[in-house]
Amino acid sequence: MRSKFLTFLSSGSAAVMLLAACGGGAAPSAAPASSAAPKPASAAASGGASAAASKPAGSAAASASAKPAASGAASGAASAALAPGATVTIGVELPMSGGEAANGVPTSNGVKLAVDQANAKSGNKYKYQATILDDAVNGKHDPAQGAKNIQQFSADKSVMGVVGPFNSNVAQAEIPLTNEAGLVQISPANTNPDLTKTDKAKDLRKAHPSDIAYFRVCTTDDFQGPAGADYAFKTLNKKAAFIVDDNETYGKGIADEFEKRFSADGGKALGHEHLSSGQQDFKSLLTKAKATNPDLIYFGGVTTTGGGLLRKQMTDVGMQQITYMGGDGIVEDEFLKEAGAAGNGAWGTVAAPIAEKLPEAADFIKAYNAKFTDPKDKIGAYSASGFDAANIIIQAVENAGADRAKVRAYVAGVKDFKGALGTYGFDQFGDTTAKIISMWNVDGGKWVAKDQFAFK
Amino acid sequence: MSALELLAQQIINGLSLGAIYALIALGYTMVYGTIELINFAHGDVFMVGSFVALLIVGSLGVAGTVAGPAVAIVMLAVLLGAMLATGLLGVVIERAAYRPLRRAPRLAPLITAIGVSFILQNIVQLRAGPSPVSFPDVMPNPIIDAGNVIISAKQLMIIFVSIVMMAGLQWFVLNTRLGRAMRATAQDRQAAALMGIDINLTIALTFFIGSALAGAGGFVFGIYYNSVWFINGYIAGLKAFTAAVLGGIGNIVGAMLGGVLIGLLESLSAQYVSERYVDAIVFGILILVLVFRPSGLLGQQLPESA
Numbered sequence: 071m072r073s074k075f076l077t078f079l080s081s082g083s084a085a086v087m088l089l090a091a092c093g094g095g096a097a098p099s100a101a102p103a104s105s106a107a108p109k110p111a112s113a114a115a116s117g118g119a120s121a122a123a124s125k126p127a128g129s130a131a132a133s134a135s136a137k138p139a140a141s142g143a144a145s146g147a148a149s150a151a152l153a154p155g156a157t158v159t160i161g162v163e164l165p166m167s168g169g170e171a172a173n174g175v176p177t178s179n180g181v182k183l184a185v186d187q188a189n190a191k192s193g194n195k196y197k198y199q200a201t202i203l204d205d206a207v208n209g210k211h212d213p214a215q216g217a218k219n220i221q222q223f224s225a226d227k228s229v230m231g232v233v234g235p236f237n238s239n240v241a242q243a244e245i246p247l248t249n250e251a252g253l254v255q256i257s258p259a260n261t262n263p264d265l266t267k268t269d270k271a272k273d274l275r276k277a278h279p280s281d282i283a284y285f286r287v288c289t290t291d292d293f294q295g296p297a298g299a300d301y302a303f304k305t306l307n308k309k310a311a312f313i314v315d316d317n318e319t320y321g322k323g324i325a326d327e328f329e330k331r332f333s334a335d336g337g338k339a340l341g342h343e344h345l346s347s348g349q350q351d352f353k354s355l356l357t358k359a360k361a362t363n364p365d366l367i368y369f370g371g372v373t374t375t376g377g378g379l380l381r382k383q384m385t386d387v388g389m390q391q392i393t394y395m396g397g398d399g400i401v402e403d404e405f406l407k408e409a410g411a412a413g414n415g416a417w418g419t420v421a422a423p424i425a426e427k428l429p430e431a432a433d434f435i436k437a438y439n440a441k442f443t444d445p446k447d448k449i450g451a452y453s454a455s456g457f458d459a460a461n462i463i464i465q466a467v468e469n470a471g472a473d474r475a476k477v478r479a480y481v482a483g484v485k486d487f488k489g490a491l492g493t494y495g496f497d498q499f500g501d502t503t504a505k506i507i508s509m510w511n512v513d514g515g516k517w518v519a520k521d522q523f524a525f526k
Numbered sequence: 527m528s529a530l531e532l533l534a535q536q537i538i539n540g541l542s543l544g545a546i547y548a549l550i551a552l553g554y555t556m557v558y559g560t561i562e563l564i565n566f567a568h569g570d571v572f573m574v575g576s577f578v579a580l581l582i583v584g585s586l587g588v589a590g591t592v593a594g595p596a597v598a599i600v601m602l603a604v605l606l607g608a609m610l611a612t613g614l615l616g617v618v619i620e621r622a623a624y625r626p627l628r629r630a631p632r633l634a635p636l637i638t639a640i641g642v643s644f645i646l647q648n649i650v651q652l653r654a655g656p657s658p659v660s661f662p663d664v665m666p667n668p669i670i671d672a673g674n675v676i677i678s679a680k681q682l683m684i685i686f687v688s689i690v691m692m693a694g695l696q697w698f699v700l701n702t703r704l705g706r707a708m709r710a711t712a713q714d715r716q717a718a719a720l721m722g723i724d725i726n727l728t729i730a731l732t733f734f735i736g737s738a739l740a741g742a743g744g745f746v747f748g749i750y751y752n753s754v755w756f757i758n759g760y761i762a763g764l765k766a767f768t769a770a771v772l773g774g775i776g777n778i779v780g781a782m783l784g785g786v787l788i789g790l791l792e793s794l795s796a797q798y799v800s801e802r803y804v805d806a807i808v809f810g811i812l813i814l815v816l817v818f819r820p821s822g823l824l825g826q827q828l829p830e831s832a
Contacts, residue, residue, distance in 0.1 A: 314801075317802060343800060343801040343802065344800075344801060344802040345801060345802070346801070346804060346805045348757070348760065348761035349761070349801075349804070349805075350747075350751055350753075350758065350761075350762075351539075351543050351751075351792075353539040353542075353543075354536055354539045354540065354543075354792065354793035354794075354796035354797055355796050355801045357532065357535050357536055357539060357793075357797065358532075358536075358796060358797045358801075360527070361527045361532050374657065374658055378658075378753070379751060379753060382751075382753075386667070386676075386678050386680070386681075387539075387676060388669065388671070388676050404657060404658075407660040408658060408660060408752075408753055410660070410663060410752060411663075
């Protein structure tokens, strides 16, 4: 029996390993942004129309004004400039169909508003139009489609800048192309730090490493951890935190940053534990945490890797009165479902401002609501970001002339742009200097924007 | 919270977790004891049980906590429904996937079991979606607070359900004709057949009971965690399998003991070592048991069967 059993189990353990290998793949990746919006009738303007509409007016003037830019970043095709009075196209590259239209449409409306205002303003040297391309394929954002859209914009000489994309993985596919073309690209919504300031970011801009063409008006995820720590320590008056993360890139990253900052602020990190994937029972972990008497549990991760159940099980071990905080990975409806009633009172950070609460955004919101009255155009979390991104490009074209290289150099040098999101510029990586983090709180079973502050 | 209170609390946490593992482990051990197959689809049968429980809760129109004595009726209905459904599922799996391979080389049914596991996961994923699904908080959960040590009503319920199931199973196997037929089939299939025992029926019965117990596990899981997910069967199944091997695969009391020990091991290593090493410790124990005591804690060295 013994020998037979061992042979048998050796095949059994092989099967265990096989299962283990497949188990990871079977788990769906967590997608924090969940939204189901009605599909718009058509995905806005198509690119073909703009190519026809853009007058080749620049061709004559080009030779006169196309002095090579100081940076020399512009590659051949892109160096043509448009004469004053010509129509400048602002490319918009967002998910415009399927469920993600709820993200793309209100953001693109911000661009349309900026273009309308620029055309109405007397004294502007150029006319403007927005051309919108959809990067969603079968209702889901698609990096390959995004790259195709950028190539289309890149080939269109009237395009002086692109607003978009919405999703970080689409940006990953697009940044090398806009960098190569020296075409300014401003994202209203990407928050992944790897797009601008890490070694991975350097790989994305190999063509012109020193001439950054990709910028963003929202801040990055890596400020969520420290900003959460500041808020917990200074505003919520929490002094002793127990930290838990899901041992994944995002979760461990923000939890480590939280811990560093919280300790630096003067708080006490009582412990830092990591969950293993697939784990469902956190009562033992929470019992251990409870014995250290924390006044805050900080979770780095997303709802599906434990963020919801951890909060839920805090009530089972008598910790419901202890404050719970996490990053934007738990600021989603899924968390409310998983945590149930226990979710109330939880805090989450989001690396984007709440436009409605910014004093600078008041005029923008008024103008937006006057122009867009259809329910599907309702102002979104990134409408103001799209508006600002377009205005930065317009300002650059007006001041530097409709020449891609000059526009790029101008945008890279923006230091105190006054927009709907406040006054800010871009740092050496192309990231906004306004690191506005908003604080969300579960109140009455819903995530409610409670506060925001500029992280320093 | 003193060190002793902390230990007591962790033992309570471990017992309630271990009770679920024990329920699942019974299915592994019964099937192995009878046809020497490690039924890797068993963890997924448990998972299906949790979704069936969710379906029944939904069809009863229960959306929140049930107050008063009605809760006992609702829970009993859901429990029995989930057990019946998974029991039948187990029989169907055995008939369709394992019986045709009963004389095939050993690896064939093992791989088939893995295939069945993926089929079940994918069906549930298609039907219920790729995200965790929330399970209504059917049962009120008052907390019994003995000083600093807390026991919740749900933890007591889990332990109670498990004890009833295990005692019932033990009684059935030892005291009924069918139970005796199961034991006879486990000892020597051919001799049992010669004695007039319907082997196919007995094996189907074994699958029915083992899968129904996994269904009961799925039910308590849903009630306890209020969240069910199509991949839940995978880790829970592996842990329960470890429990069955630890206790001595093929041995019913051993599976119960193994389940409770694995639960305790998890909660104590989360407390005294680190949460992130819990799985490594549990599966490390599996390796040690296989190397030094392959027949498990309570397993006997059975004579080689033909």
